[in-house]
Amino acid sequence: MAPSKVNSAGDASVSCSQPENGFLNSLSLLSSEKAVQELLQQSPLQSTDDHLIEFSDAMRTVAKALRRAAEGKASAQAEAAEWKRKYELERARNLHLEHKEQSHRENNGDEERTENLGSPSNEQSEHCCGSNGICSHEVLRDGDRDSASKVVPNKFARKASFKLSWCCKGDQSDQHKHDIVSFERGNITTAERSSKQISLKWESQPQTVIILTKPNSTSVRILCAEMVRWLREQKKLDIYVEPRVRAELLTESSYYNFVHTWKDETEIILLHTKVDLVVTLGGDGTVLWAASMFKGPVPPVVPFSLGSLGFMTPFHSERYREYLDSILKGPISITLRHRLQCHVIREAAKNEYETEGPILVLNEVTIDRGISSYLTNLECYCDNSFVTCVQGDGLILSTTSGSTAYSLAAGGSMVHPQVPGILFTPICPHSLSFRPLILPEHVTLRVQVPFNSRSHAWASFDGKDRKRLAAGDALVCSMAPWPVPTACQVDSTSDFLNSIHDGLHWNLRKTQSFDGPRDT
Numbered sequence: 001m002a003p004s005k006v007n008s009a010g011d012a013s014v015s016c017s018q019p020e021n022g023f024l025n026s027l028s029l030l031s032s033e034k035a036v037q038e039l040l041q042q043s044p045l046q047s048t049d050d051h052l053i054e055f056s057d058a059m060r061t062v063a064k065a066l067r068r069a070a071e072g073k074a075s076a077q078a079e080a081a082e083w084k085r086k087y088e089l090e091r092a093r094n095l096h097l098e099h100k101e102q103s104h105r106e107n108n109g110d111e112e113r114t115e116n117l118g119s120p121s122n123e124q125s126e127h128c129c130g131s132n133g134i135c136s137h138e139v140l141r142d143g144d145r146d147s148a149s150k151v152v153p154n155k156f157a158r159k160a161s162f163k164l165s166w167c168c169k170g171d172q173s174d175q176h177k178h179d180i181v182s183f184e185r186g187n188i189t190t191a192e193r194s195s196k197q198i199s200l201k202w203e204s205q206p207q208t209v210i211i212l213t214k215p216n217s218t219s220v221r222i223l224c225a226e227m228v229r230w231l232r233e234q235k236k237l238d239i240y241v242e243p244r245v246r247a248e249l250l251t252e253s254s255y256y257n258f259v260h261t262w263k264d265e266t267e268i269i270l271l272h273t274k275v276d277l278v279v280t281l282g283g284d285g286t287v288l289w290a291a292s293m294f295k296g297p298v299p300p301v302v303p304f305s306l307g308s309l310g311f312m313t314p315f316h317s318e319r320y321r322e323y324l325d326s327i328l329k330g331p332i333s334i335t336l337r338h339r340l341q342c343h344v345i346r347e348a349a350k351n352e353y354e355t356e357g358p359i360l361v362l363n364e365v366t367i368d369r370g371i372s373s374y375l376t377n378l379e380c381y382c383d384n385s386f387v388t389c390v391q392g393d394g395l396i397l398s399t400t401s402g403s404t405a406y407s408l409a410a411g412g413s414m415v416h417p418q419v420p421g422i423l424f425t426p427i428c429p430h431s432l433s434f435r436p437l438i439l440p441e442h443v444t445l446r447v448q449v450p451f452n453s454r455s456h457a458w459a460s461f462d463g464k465d466r467k468r469l470a471a472g473d474a475l476v477c478s479m480a481p482w483p484v485p486t487a488c489q490v491d492s493t494s495d496f497l498n499s500i501h502d503g504l505h506w507n508l509r510k511t512q513s514f515d516g517p518r519d520t
């Protein structure tokens with residue numbers, strides 16, 4: 001504030017100014033009044049400052065308490081998510097054992113069980129898989145369809161079983177992945193590498209294939225019809241396609257009557273219990289689409305490239321016979337592409353842990369500002385620790401498979417898909433020091449829209465299914481127990497490097513000529 005005028009005796013100018021004429025007199029009166037007013041204003045402002053300081057101290061204490069409460073909540077939710085994951089895994093294991101026991105009894109001619117085989121298959125597979133669709137390789141099938149496409153009462157059948165083995169430096173061992181670190185006699189040694197090439201060997205012949213295709217593409221439609229015919233006639237396989245594709249095939253010819261499809265969500269949930277192999281015809285979007293159809297375990301996926309980029313589609317469609325021939329014989333090198341499991345937790349339903357079903361993503365979940373013109377303000381927690389507040393366009397939580405998609409465009413690193421981790425990549429952060437992070441696979445992340453946020457945020461899953469997150473809503477995200485096994489054309493590493501070279505032209509630069517200055 002401007003200092004008020006005072007005379008040498010320290011009095012305000014109002015008391016000592018000598019009037020020389022009426023004009024001057026009124027001017028000095030005016031300035032004196034102003035000075036008095038300024039003086040009057042001074043003391044209340046000082047006390048307002050004190051109040052503001054006090055108030056901001058109180059706010060800081062409240063903010064600390066809120067953060068502690070939010071951390072507690074994040075920790076409880078992370079723990080709940082982890083317990084749920086363990087429960088689901090345990091349940092899957094028990095169902096597997098239960099089913100193994102049943103089929104063992106079957107093989108030993110258990111009369112009671114043999115009688116039960118006459119009961120409807122759906123009931124049995126539902127019992128076996130539960131509503132979340134977790135099941136072992138040995139399943140009860142719907143049975144064949146007759147020529148009128150009616151389901152004939154079931155026979156007991158087995159889905160093709162296979163074994164996975166982890167190879168290292170050309171060696172292949174049948175052992176399953178076990179301790180990564182040994183600490184015999186107090187010496188800590190890394191006994192196993194976490195990301196080896198995985199090989200899949202069929203133990204029985206695959207019998208059922210599902211073909212998923214990109215819509216509205218003539219070349220895809222032609223190839224699909226040709227592939228269906230070849231797989232049926234040459235490989236004697238059962239084939240499933242989407243209802244749309246079955247209708248397209250039948251318009252072409254009634255020959256395709258043998259092709260199976262499904263009617264509703266419940267049948268889609270049970271697909272993994274029937275299908276040995278998934279073939280995709282399209283680009284990366286079709287692989288994402290295929291993954292999204294399987295909310296639990298996913299059969300091995302063979303992605304044929306009929307798109308323009310095709311980062312995850314290493315198989316050339318022109319040579320499909322040769323590739324499928326060798327894949328059906330096995331062994332196949334596969335990449336286990338991890339998925340993220342996301343839960344949206346609504347503030348409005350805060351007393352229930354799970355307000356909406358989990359969503360599995362193969363690439364990423366993005367939380368952004370949508371159409372709002374305000375900065376997003378997202379509070380992020382990792383397990384029970386506060387990570388940061390994202391102020392910018394948004395945040396990408398990506399798998400390593402998704403590292404070459406949106407996360408890459410937002411400045412994230414490219415990561416080999418076998419590396420276990422979760423990428424934490426901000427989108428246009430309004431800060432100079434916000435670098436992307438890569439977090440370990442075991443963490444649970446929680447992104448919360450604070451109560452004082454100026455706008456809503458929007459979550460999208462592999463670029464689809466936008467969900468609005470209002471103030472107080474949160475998104476909890478952790479690694480899902482069901483990866484997407486994709487067949488490799490060569491092996492995991494070669495396919496990844498080929499994709500970044502051919503698809504993204506990574507580090508393409510003209511080689512410097514040899515003629516020029518040299519070190520002497």
Ligand SMILES: NC(=O)c1ccc[n+]([C@@H]2O[C@H](COP(=O)([O-])OP(=O)(O)OC[C@H]3O[C@@H](n4cnc5c(N)ncnc54)[C@H](O)[C@@H]3O)[C@@H](O)[C@H]2O)c1
Pocket residue numbers: 283284285286288307309310311312363364401402403404405406407409461462463
């Ligand atoms: N700015 C961006 O780069 C941006 C913006 C939005 C979405 N996306 C990506 O698009 C994906 C959805 O794909 P879509 O095909 O359904 O949509 P789309 O048709 O918009 O295609 C997106 C592009 O991303 C490529 N792509 C997808 N997954 C990839 C991966 N794992 N590695 C390298 N490239 C990949 C696709 O080949 C395609 O060219 C989202 O998961 C997201 O990652 C990227």
Ligand SMILES: Nc1ncnc2c1ncn2[C@@H]1O[C@H](COP(=O)(O)OP(=O)(O)OP(=O)(O)O)[C@@H](O)[C@H]1O
Pocket residue numbers: 212213214215242282283284285286287288289306307308309310311
């Ligand atoms: N079977 C399907 N049913 C419905 N939508 C699908 C299906 N397969 C793919 N899509 C969608 O179609 C879009 C395009 O598919 P895709 O990315 O495979 O083709 P593309 O754009 O030619 O590929 P790329 O960009 O990799 O060259 C994606 O958004 C994907 O989600």
